[in-house]
Amino acid sequence: MSENKESVVTRFAPSPTGLLHMGNYRTAVFSYLYARKNNGKFILRIEDTDRERSKKEYEENIIESLNWLGLNYDEMYRQSEHVDTHKKYLQKLIDDGHAYISKELAKDGSGIERELVRFKNKEEVITFTDAIRGDITTDTKDLGDFVIAKSITEPLFHLAVVVDDYEEGVTHVIRGEDHIPNTPRQILIARALGFPSPTYAHLPLVLSEDRTKLSKRKGALPVTAYRDMGYLPSAIINFMAFTGWNPGGVEEIFTLEELVKTFDISKVHKGGAIFNEEKLAWMNKEHIRKQTTEEQLSSVKKYMADYDELLLNRLLPTIIDRISAYGELVNIEGSEFRFFMKQPDIDIEKVVWKDDEPSKSKEYLESIKEILAIIDFSSPQVIKEAIMPYATEKGKGNVLWPLRYSLSGQEKSVDPFTICYVLGKVETISRIESVCNKIDS
């Protein structure tokens, strides 16, 4: 790792004009992976030259999202803070005859005359080699003399991008496919300024169900919304990296470190991919399962801080087994776990298994109570072994259904042994007694 003059610098250059979704952050993921893979630098550049639309809160959300995802950047710039540099190069372009001031009526119909700066397009054919797509050729005569500044003091997107990429030493511009048409313009400006062109890599788009570009108005959620739904950053990263790329092989669950290790930009796809929410959920579940018990418990506690810790510890494996995102725990009272927190309402009619007799169900419950009273509630397995001989003798459904329903108040629920274990002996027996009393009355 000594001196390598070709060291890689990539950047993520969002404009803070809204909350960014998965499609946006995926370009950050690929830029990050490429930089880290090559021991290079990853830069965050806030493209806030449009002062009207840029908002501080959006910038903050970008930083927050990147931090949450663990996409650590080595440097951060704000384009607006470099306007002087942009102006310097703009002047150079004009001085060198590559750009000119053009007096034109404002497009807003106000009748005001503005002094736009246009790039003097020599109308050549530009070919660049995209790291993902190969050669892309454009005849720039279709572009005309495009505008590069609103005025001599207000440089616009294309100029700012080219100047900043140069000044920041960006070697690889990794961005969405929607930027392909911008590339020839930016190459033209770079050439006029005598800058070397970076390597371009245009990623396929992330699509919504209708196969058009993912967008907020199509329902794409900000990445922070997934955080708020209790998704794991590692799952989000894994998923984003896997839309449009995969390392080959059968394994699909990767940590960020593993992604860095296996990333290969030449294997990135050319065609767009639909954002598959169901697969994301599955992937998140897999990532939850790979967490340590401590991590799982601390995630669960974010939603269940008020609950008894001992009970939570015993319930944890069941929770992990049944959720695909921690956010499912926001409303415990409405969840399948509600009965662990408080005694459920029991519908006596439902205590009885199929068409067994109510008096018998009570008898079973009484017997189980006797059995449970003398054993140690050390694990669901122990409880199961204690109860099963009796249940088998009397009919499993006859015994187990009343037990499970009495404890949970739910026709569909976690198995009775786990319920007993989580509730503990005292609570379990108390619930059984209360149901027996109700049957009597």
Add this chain to the structure above:
RNA sequence: GGCCCUAUCGUCUAUCGGUUAGGACGUAUCCUUCUCAAGGAUAAAAGCGCGGUUCGAUUCCGCGUAGGGUCACCA
């Protein structure tokens, strides 16, 4: 419409000229099971069309077709 990009199961994808076209999500069925999940097993499910090149094309080339992106004094 001009320019540009793309094309394997419903979806995400593997294949870098020769495979019974593989895997995953989802779906269905079965097993397990007192119920629901989870787990296990199985199944259905794909090379856009037509021409070339080649002994041989999903793979390479061309033409269609379809879809997408982009055409700002936004980025």
